[in-house]
Amino acid sequence: MNLFLQVIAILAVVVGTLFSVVGVVGFIRLPDVYTRLHATGKVGVFGVVFLLVAAAFGEPLGWGRGLFLILLLVITGPATAHAIGSAANRIGLPRKGAERDDLVYTSKSKS
Amino acid sequence: MYNLLLIVPLLLVYLELSSNFELSNVVVGLLIVSGILLLIRPRRRPMAWHRLPSAIVALIKYVVILAYDLIMSGIQVARIVLDPALPIQQGIVAIPSECESELGSALSAHAITLTPGELVIEMDEQGVMYTHCLDATKSEQYVAEAQKMRRDLLEKIFS
Numbered sequence: 001m002n003l004f005l006q007v008i009a010i011l012a013v014v015v016g017t018l019f020s021v022v023g024v025v026g027f028i029r030l031p032d033v034y035t036r037l038h039a040t041g042k043v044g045v046f047g048v049v050f051l052l053v054a055a056a057f058g059e060p061l062g063w064g065r066g067l068f069l070i071l072l073l074v075i076t077g078p079a080t081a082h083a084i085g086s087a088a089n090r091i092g093l094p095r096k097g098a099e100r101d102d103l104v105y106t107s108k109s110k111s
Numbered sequence: 112m113y114n115l116l117l118i119v120p121l122l123l124v125y126l127e128l129s130s131n132f133e134l135s136n137v138v139v140g141l142l143i144v145s146g147i148l149l150l151i152r153p154r155r156r157p158m159a160w161h162r163l164p165s166a167i168v169a170l171i172k173y174v175v176i177l178a179y180d181l182i183m184s185g186i187q188v189a190r191i192v193l194d195p196a197l198p199i200q201q202g203i204v205a206i207p208s209e210c211e212s213e214l215g216s217a218l219s220a221h222a223i224t225l226t227p228g229e230l231v232i233e234m235d236e237q238g239v240m241y242t243h244c245l246d247a248t249k250s251e252q253y254v255a256e257a258q259k260m261r262r263d264l265l266e267k268i269f270s
Contacts, residue, residue, distance in 0.1 A: 042227035078224035
């Protein structure tokens with residue numbers, strides 16, 4: 001049973017590290033603010049969540065704290081990504097090579 | 112009075128999370144819990160007990176669907192990022208939230224932003240969510256169906 005938990009913890013560490021690396025690679029490779037937010041805000045949070053899952057399984061007394069931190073991260077992560085994206089849109093940063101654009105101008109970016 | 116009753120469950124949660132039952136830790140927990148209650152000042156709300164089972168079922172369903180979405184689109188974003196050709200087709204898609212309550216719109220926007228590859232950057236008064244997508248070629252029908260399912264579950268949870 002203990003070995004089983006250890007294996008899950010190690011798998012979660014590997015997956016979490018992989019997603020963190022993907023987040024950084026995406027931040028460097030993607031072309032503009034909005035797509036970079038996808039890479040860091042999402043895949044980065046993914047990585048941290050998997051590392052916390054590993055902590056929850058690897059440390060028998062720490063599962064409560066691990067789940068609590070995951071909950072907080074899942075609530076606050078999207079709020080920060082939305083704040084940066086909305087601010088970038090309001091000061092009118094361009095979207096490189098957009099396929100479609102339903103939001104042409106907001107009232108704030110016109111004035 | 113209601114706030115004094117709330118101290119007990121919050122203190123139990125704190126002790127469980129810190130897994131330390133010494134007297135000094137209990138005192139610290141009491142201070143933290145009373146600080147939280149002074150800051151938030153929750154009010155007693157009428158509970159619809161007969162709706163509770165269906166709300167819990169809807170909550171579990173919502174979390175499972177959300178987790179599945181998260182993992183699938185996480186893998187998709189990772190594949191786009193690692194692809195040498197970088198096949199992004201970004202764009203902004205307008206998704207009507209069609210929720211009556213502001214809480215419903217806020218939680219739908221939260222769920223969409225949580226999903227990798229989708230990011231709500233603006234909302235208007237009608238509750239239309241302008242969503243930035245890494246892959247903006249998804250069909251309108253697919254997006255509308257996902258939003259409808261999300262809205263139905265959220266309404267069941269919070270009604």
